[in-house]
Amino acid sequence: MILLLTTIALISLILINVPIAIAIGIVSVGGFYLTSGSGRFYDMVIALYSGATSFPLIAIPLFILAGNLMNTSGISVRLINFVTALIGFVRGGLGMVNIGVSMVFAEISGSAVADVAATGTVLIPEMKKRGYSRTLAAAITSSSASLAIIIPPSIPMILYGAIAETSVLKLFVAGVIPGVLGGGLLMLVTYFLAIRYDLPRAEGFDLGHIWKSFKEAFWALTMPVIILGGIFSGIVTATEGAGLAVLAALVIGIFIYRDLDLKRLRATMLDGISQTGVVMLLVATSAALGLFLTQAQVPQQLAAQITHVTTNPLIVLALLNLLLLVLGMFLHGAAAIILVVPVVMPLVTAVGIDPVHFGIIVTLNLAIGQQTPPVASVLITSCSIAKAGIWETSRTNLPFIGVLAFILLLVTYVPSVSLALTEYIK
Template structure:
């Protein structure tokens, strides 16, 4: 009964247009008042404890890195370099979208940020070259999803905090699945290119690769710093975020000389706004989490599922369907913060690797970001590319089908996610 009130009330408030963070706070406070025995001083304590976590400090820092590099005309440098690498393939501009999205994912950690930055550059260019605008928007949107699978993924940071697992291991675990997603999208692009007769973008030239690499070199150093430091055990993901922010500032202001001091207030405000949205959700969800823990709802849920089946294969199938539905109606950050603490007892009970489960959750929510009614990444892409949403559906269903196949493969072949963290 309590769970129905919680879910129903939350969905109702969100559908009425209330921000998810405020909706969580209202629901959490209402549940405490209904309980009657809980002291109200638990409210400020939960709000503070929920957001008082060292790994969460990485979120505003990675947001700032994205703002800094976007101000340095980073997108066009990465597009040029990606074009020199894959522009000779049939449908070269579509392949450039995938490769550039990979580069940008390693910097921003946000699918929405990647879709906004790259969509404004690549969608108009694809329209000029004769690509259907619906295909262009659908591709940019789905490719941007790699930002939550590849490090430094903001949803992975949230999952690591909520599940109590290593954020660094999650980052490493996302590398191979991210590469699989990129390769799969490129195969789909090639099939579309053969069908519609898309041309190559440019002939392959070693000198052009060298020239564009030189122009994009310092931009490419940001993911090298992030991944190299974490994989090498030199610093934690949070420390990597701080170092990357300093490096991005130096690159933008000293090397590229496109970052001016008078631009800093706007960038800091942009990073603060994005961070505030996430942190309010985290703080208010902690209040709901306290109630759920005190009422032992996670344990009850685990026992209920185990009473139906204790087969990990079936349970993972059920959880995949559940997260796919949740991803359609809820922001990824809210879904992780809200649901992961509830489901972790079940995950541990069945012996599912929490790192592997984290990759499953992020891919599920990445697919959800492409599907209405919420479809945050898809709507952002259509907005910046000036493409009607309905025109994307013809192509989007193919990309989503491919993502679902990848999800099934990664779900039932856990070594794809767990092998790299185990050897590093």
């Protein structure tokens, strides 16, 4: 009953346009007051503070800043030029370039919205010039950007790891195969659509041009190697890797490419602070709500009720996928993780589901949620850049959403797809 009332109150506030973080805070205050009185407010304050100051979460503002620095320091443009030279000769190559750049960008920023902002502003206008419809350009950009939260490093994975007390490194490794497989299938769909709509090649194959663009993009291409190499080798943690990403972006942008001056740096940092403030306020208030639900024994009661009906992990995963897909349509990724994970983790543990496996499932559900209105934060950003209608683009986007849904089902029911590489991590 408490979970139902909490959900109704939260959705009602969101529907009247109360910001999600504020809505969560209001529900938390009301829940504590009605069940325990004002004496519990001290616990709530502690939860607000500790929720926003967890060490692993420091990686979130750092990766946000690294992504913003890439957008303003010429790194993104050089990556686009290199990938265009590499695969642009294929029919529909510019769409594939979009996907390929997103896969590289994902290895640095961990944010789908940052990916759209970086690649969409450059590639979408060019795609429209080459004969791509507005909706197709927006759909390819949006769906490929969601790879940014599947391919490591991933901000949602960091958040999930902190809440579920699961190894972020294992989550990163588990995301490699699904992310690469998803990128390959998105390119395949783009190729078939290019044939169907008779889309042109981006440019001819030219080894000289490839070599020239590679030299220009060399330092940009070292960033994923430095970041992921450091994290996967165990030299740095995910949080330290985020700091390394910022340092690399600064050094490359200021001293090598020389496209990042003080004015741009100031604007980039202010934008990063703004984005971080939104995310961390959401994290803090959600931590308070999580404390209220935990003290009310809601997660344990939910686990007991479902396990009383079934303990089959396949059925439980199907129910959790359905829940996450629905919530993903109405909540931003961070809100969905913070609200759902603390509630369902006792159930996940009770039926024997690997928490790393479940983390990848959560991330894939959020990737689909970023593409499905009404919230669809990544799709809306892409449509805004392309000046395309959201519902029209959603129809065009269905084959790409189908790819993400296929990867979700594959990972859900063939755990080795995501867990195979984690066996090599101690």
